[in-house]
Amino acid sequence: MKGSVISSVFSAVQEQGRAALIPYITAGHPVGDSTATVLHALADSGADLIELGLPFSDPLADGPTIQSSSFSSLQNGTKVENVLAELSLFRAEREIPVVLFTYLNPVLRYGLEDFLLDATESGASGLLLTDLPVGADYGVERAVAESPLDFIRLVAPTTREERVPEIAESGSGFLYYISRAGVTGVRSQLRESLGDEVAALRSQVGLPVAVGFGISTPEQAREVGRASDGVVVGSALVRIMDESGVEAGARFVARLRAALD
Amino acid sequence: MSKITQMQSGRFGSFGGRYVPETLIGALDEVAVAYAEASGDESFQDELKRLNTNFVGRPTPLYHAERLGEAAGNRDVWLKREDLNHTGAHKINNTIGQALLAGRMGKRRIIAETGAGQHGVATATACALFDLECVVYMGEEDVKRQALNVYRMQLLGAEVRPVSSGTRTLKDATNEAIRDWVTNVDSTHYIIGSVVGPDPFPRMVRDFQSIIGRESREQFLEGLGCLPASVVACVGGGSNAMGMFHPFVSDEYVELVGVEAGGSGIESGHHSASLAAGTPGVLHGSLSYLLQDSDGQVLPAHSVSAGLDYPGVGPEHSHLKDMGRVRYTFATDEQALEAFHKLSELEGIIPALETAHAIAYVLEHGSSVNGPILVCLSGRGDKDVSHVAEVEGRGSLF
Numbered sequence: 001m002k003g004s005v006i007s008s009v010f011s012a013v014q015e016q017g018r019a020a021l022i023p024y025i026t027a028g029h030p031v032g033d034s035t036a037t038v039l040h041a042l043a044d045s046g047a048d049l050i051e052l053g054l055p056f057s058d059p060l061a062d063g064p065t066i067q068s069s070s071f072s073s074l075q076n077g078t079k080v081e082n083v084l085a086e087l088s089l090f091r092a093e094r095e096i097p098v099v100l101f102t103y104l105n106p107v108l109r110y111g112l113e114d115f116l117l118d119a120t121e122s123g124a125s126g127l128l129l130t131d132l133p134v135g136a137d138y139g140v141e142r143a144v145a146e147s148p149l150d151f152i153r154l155v156a157p158t159t160r161e162e163r164v165p166e167i168a169e170s171g172s173g174f175l176y177y178i179s180r181a182g183v184t185g186v187r188s189q190l191r192e193s194l195g196d197e198v199a200a201l202r203s204q205v206g207l208p209v210a211v212g213f214g215i216s217t218p219e220q221a222r223e224v225g226r227a228s229d230g231v232v233v234g235s236a237l238v239r240i241m242d243e244s245g246v247e248a249g250a251r252f253v254a255r256l257r258a259a260l261d
Numbered sequence: 262m263s264k265i266t267q268m269q270s271g272r273f274g275s276f277g278g279r280y281v282p283e284t285l286i287g288a289l290d291e292v293a294v295a296y297a298e299a300s301g302d303e304s305f306q307d308e309l310k311r312l313n314t315n316f317v318g319r320p321t322p323l324y325h326a327e328r329l330g331e332a333a334g335n336r337d338v339w340l341k342r343e344d345l346n347h348t349g350a351h352k353i354n355n356t357i358g359q360a361l362l363a364g365r366m367g368k369r370r371i372i373a374e375t376g377a378g379q380h381g382v383a384t385a386t387a388c389a390l391f392d393l394e395c396v397v398y399m400g401e402e403d404v405k406r407q408a409l410n411v412y413r414m415q416l417l418g419a420e421v422r423p424v425s426s427g428t429r430t431l432k433d434a435t436n437e438a439i440r441d442w443v444t445n446v447d448s449t450h451y452i453i454g455s456v457v458g459p460d461p462f463p464r465m466v467r468d469f470q471s472i473i474g475r476e477s478r479e480q481f482l483e484g485l486g487c488l489p490a491s492v493v494a495c496v497g498g499g500s501n502a503m504g505m506f507h508p509f510v511s512d513e514y515v516e517l518v519g520v521e522a523g524g525s526g527i528e529s530g531h532h533s534a535s536l537a538a539g540t541p542g543v544l545h546g547s548l549s550y551l552l553q554d555s556d557g558q559v560l561p562a563h564s565v566s567a568g569l570d571y572p573g574v575g576p577e578h579s580h581l582k583d584m585g586r587v588r589y590t591f592a593t594d595e596q597a598l599e600a601f602h603k604l605s606e607l608e609g610i611i612p613a614l615e616t617a618h619a620i621a622y623v624l625e626h627g628s629s630v631n632g633p634i635l636v637c638l639s640g641r642g643d644k645d646v647s648h649v650a651e652v653e654g655r656g657s658l659f
């Protein structure tokens with residue numbers, strides 16, 4: 001049944017009166033640690049849902065940190081099928097839903113129908129395609145929408161208001177609000193109007209709204225968590241794991257979680 | 262791929278589209294609307310025409326290259342002299358048009374990607390002319406290969422930002438330009454240099470470049486009283502070829518030939534021949550033929566010419582290939598270098614290394630064409646002189 005896993009996570013955290021913590025990692029990074037191990041570490045540290053990046057050679061929506069994690073993962077030989085295998089190892093033991101975050105080309109090359117089938121079988125709960133905005137390719141969009149995976153769609157600060165209902169309609173699980181125009185990456189400050197924008201979006205759509213891009217400290221996570229249903233932290237976590245290892249990353253996730261509790 | 266059957270606007274058959282982050286959708290709509298308005302606006306067209314005439318130096322001559330023809334075994338070889346445009350290549354046809362459009366949209370900041378540096382120079386030139394801020398992204402590898410053009414851009418007041426990610430060439434410069442655009446989309450217009458990228462860029466750049474084919478067609482009809490039997494152009498992203506081919510597409514008896522960069526040979530894996538050896542995929546906002554591995558990762562391209570060193574190609578070329586309207590072939594680095602020398606010695610014209618691929622094709626296959634051959638001499642080779650000297654073991658000239 002579509003969407004049941006992710007929806008129930010958001011219902012559960014709403015009951016606890018907090019936002020969901022959604023850490024992002026790039027599969028196959030840090031090089032030398034198995035992706036299943038990293039996923040377990042995040043789950044043990046209080047993640048509610050995990051975004052797993054399937055690396056692409058030309059990540060044009062990503063800033064330097066995720067570019068570099070993708071590059072080193074691919075250099076180390078990461079393939080779609082290894083990532084799905086690691087995912088299924090993790091999901092065999094844990095309930096925490098995992099959303100695959102990637103670009104369209106690796107999915108098309110794998111074969112769209114095969115990918116949707118294999119990703120579902122490996123235990124993925126959702127799919128986010130950064131370069132497939134609503135209306136870009138109805139054939140692909142319909143196939144994802146008809147699959148058991150939740151289709152995570154994005155709204156940007158530059159999205160015209162009249163597009164929002166169509167975006168919300170086409171998505172499921174949750175809606176991802178991009179905190180500011182730009183690529184992924186650490187920002188020292190959040191925009192002042194962010195809270196109002198998220199509040200306006202939440203009142204407009206029937207899905208939980210998670211916010212990402214640039215959230216890098218527990219303080220920022222707390223601030224964004226007050227206004228939204230979920231907080232995505234990517235580059236900051238990838239950087240910590242890159243510099244100080246998976247355990248340091250796990251401790252950072254625990255601090256983020258404490259800030260949301 | 263058979264699943265992608267939906268025909269949507271901004272497509273050439275199944276190719277093209279708008280595969281971009283959501284953040285850019287508003288900006289693409291804005292460009293599309295501004296371009297549609299400008300296309301129907303006489304004052305815009307007049308201004309473009311005035312600049313093409315007085316600033317760019319159009320129309321460019323159609324030159325009968327008799328000695329080249331003799332060497333090729335076809336006495337009727339004609340060169341469309343885009344190398345005589347201001348800044349030395351066809352690229353300026355597009356940048357003047359897009360810079361005018363940026364002015365209409367109220368954008369004061371321009372970004373561009375460049376490979377060989379010709380598009381960067383043409384963009385920097387247009388920005389100087391219209392007093393716009395200009396940032397050009399260029400792969401580190403190309404910054405080295407094309408030092409002369411880097412300095413030209415700087416002289417024109419542009420900031421050149423070397424790109425050190427990925428393969429450090431045109432593909433990565435394009436990634437970086439798109440990232441800049443996503444970040445500064447309110448203030449900035451992105452002048453894409455080829456018929457690539459998301460809609461409306463492939464058709465808009467094609468339209469601005471189609472002046473090449475329109476003039477050539479008229480020049481042929483007026484001067485020779487016929488159309489060429491064969492039209493030849495080099496293809497990297499494919500803007501000079503698209504501009505040359507477009508006005509001839511419905512002349513079904515005119516053969517159209519696109520020459521890609523064969524690098525060290527297709528079987529070597531070191532080449533940039535996306536149409537000859539690629540498979541459909543999504544890069545830089547559109548679906549087109551692409552050099553990619555079995556996991557959908559984009560493969561590094563290779564060519565002795567920085568301007569053709571790109572793993573993708575404009576989506577309309579992919580469509581023309583699948584329709585069978587254009588025949589795409591390739592010339593290797595070695596053949597291009599030989600043609601570079603030949604044209605210099607035979608005609609007193611030093612071609613760009615990119616263009617030398619088209620010349621190489623004519624030298625090899627000219628004798629089998631029954632009728633006049635029209636070649637797009639897309640750019641001049643001044644920028645390549647030092648690089649060629651280095652490749653041929655004469656050391657660096659600078």
